[in-house]
Amino acid sequence: MFIGLDLGTSGLKAVLIDANQTITAEATAPLTATRPAPGWSEQAPADWLEAADQVMQALGAQMSLADVRGIGLSGHMHGATLLDASDQVLRPCILWNDTRAAVEAAAMDADPQFRAVTGNIVFPGFTAPKLTWVAKHEPDIFARVTRVLLPKDYLRLWLTGEAVAEMSDAAGTSWLDVGKRDWSDELLAATGLTRAQMPRLVEGSEVSGQVRDELANRWGLPKGVVVAGGGGDNAASAVGVGVVQAGDAFVSLGTSGVLFAASDAYQPDAASAVHSFCHALPDTWHQMGVILAAADALNWFAGVAGQPAAKLTESLGPLQAPGRPLFLPYLGGERTPHNDANIRGAFLHLDHSLDAQAMTRVVLEGVTHAIRDSYDALTGTGTRINRLVAVGGGSKSDYWVQAIATALDLPVDLPVSGDFGGAFGAARLGMMAATGAGAEIATYPEIARSITPDTSLTEAFAQAHARYRDSYVALKGLT
Structure with missing residues (x-):
């Protein structure tokens, strides 16, 4: 044991x-x-x-x-x-x-x-x-x-x-x-x-x-x-979820948001604000994009709206193309790719047609665009992502996960219910140390289902992301 x-x-x-x-x-x-x-x-x-x-x-x-x-x-x-x-x-x-x-x-x-x-x-x-x-x-x-x-x-x-x-x-x-x-x-x-x-x-x-x-x-x-x-x-969570080989990655929709990709090479790009760290296994590194408010942004909006976050997301229906409104989720600054401790969040282009449901979609889209920023930063260094698994409380929202899959144009796997966090990864590392086993025991979790991109909306998400990037530049100029 x-x-x-x-x-x-x-x-x-x-x-x-x-x-x-x-x-x-x-x-x-x-x-x-x-x-x-x-x-x-x-x-x-x-x-x-x-x-x-x-x-x-x-x-x-x-x-x-x-x-x-x-x-x-x-x-x-x-x-x-x-x-x-x-x-x-x-x-x-x-x-x-x-x-x-x-x-x-x-x-x-x-x-x-x-x-x-x-x-x-x-x-x-x-x-x-x-x-x-x-x-x-x-x-x-x-x-x-x-x-x-x-x-x-x-x-x-x-x-x-x-x-x-x-x-x-x-x-x-x-x-x-x-x-x-x-x-x-x-x-x-x-x-x-x-x-x-x-x-x-x-x-x-x-x-x-x-x-x-x-x-x-x-x-x-x-x-x-x-x-x-x-x-x-x-890194321990990555061992827990089986992200230990080049091409494997996880997206964590917890309080903060993390896009974590394993790599068999050290390929830093400090200017992108990507974290290039050693992995917890020998001769392996990882790259990580970190956004400071993921589920935290949704929970913040839920508090403002006076409704539980789960209630806001459960009735969103099928994925929709982003509209003109934008949400920049920089509630406490941002790490990847901006390294900007002073920037703060914003809603842009609001109009009379927006209700709580529409605003929820805008919030989820804003965090999705931030994750796309991390994806672009990681892949821009040469890191490849062939397989992506979602973890964290936000992954319980199919709408959100499909938005991420569509924005990244990459299927997202959802594991069967279970604990694949840091404690489980640490236990696996304890098993390796005690038995002499290696990365082979850090297996990928059993997948309940895979959520695929909505290819009819890929271009709409790409255009919205471009406007999102431009909005950061404009907002930064006002601080």
Whole structure:
């Protein structure tokens, strides 16, 4: 049996799978973030440990854990967890959605070596600019920093006593040479740090350590359970949904929107705001377009309309050609392809004929156009997408999924109901580490059905997307 632990911003989820990769138990413990100042987002690492203890005990209450062989870890990326020489936490972890380091990130991004080595823009949410912010604003804390860990890797330190990171998560720090899959001494030096302050690196499917005897005894685990390197949340989710080979991709319609494509080559294009990261498996990379409001945009409009989102989408009927109205879903800025933290959303070309149903279609179309932006950015680097699977709450809307299929001119697969998220992918990585298996066990999910493009509307969606792109340029000029 194998366990996956997925450390999310709002909760820590655990799943237990058997040798056939069937989920036999699961548990979740809630987490909260604090916002002590505008643009800040922090969590107490001690809360992660308490949550992990809760979910492990909850799994043990459902099933015996005596046959567990491996544990995999997944977690939200980019967080700065700062430790002193005794591995004591120096301050709350600065999270992925914290924007306090925007000035520092811009200064680092202006240094050509960062994009050249990492293959990515230095976004304000990445780890390295946060350390530069700490050095500037909390110098006493910075002077005591002996170790910097990503969130799930602090959980690993507690589980195993080992300070280890893996490639997919490390790629989001702005310190990793993503092509060489190693820390860059030059980039570390540029932020006042050294390799000695970084954890050692392993691949996501490799053994990173063993569960400490004290915890094994507490949870009813056998002695010597291995802990895999694991993966950043999206890379682990890709392992969970079987997107591990070039040509495979998933679109996630969660709070944010992600278009994630596996690649067997490193082919960055930082200027496009595409994330080019290592995958959680050896000799594999991935590219990712990220939009900040997908289902979040629909939920926002549902709140304004005073109706549940599911009710708004369930009666839309067959897919329609986009009309003149447009929605730009930049409610909190945008990443791919604009890297624009200041842009905000807009409705354009509204008229008296629009009711709640029509406005819902416009919102779904706007997010669809944003996903098309990510698709164009990814394929523009040479990444191919032959097979696309949809996950996340938004994928329950057939109307939305067919809009995406039509806009991308690509069939979209819908898996049978099941959990194919980060925790499941982490469990698969734990299985690989414990058994020596490889990517072959990260199989594509059973597909319930495939939604095909409406070819009669492909050109209409293409024209609407062109107007959408032009509208961003016009709106940006007004800010």
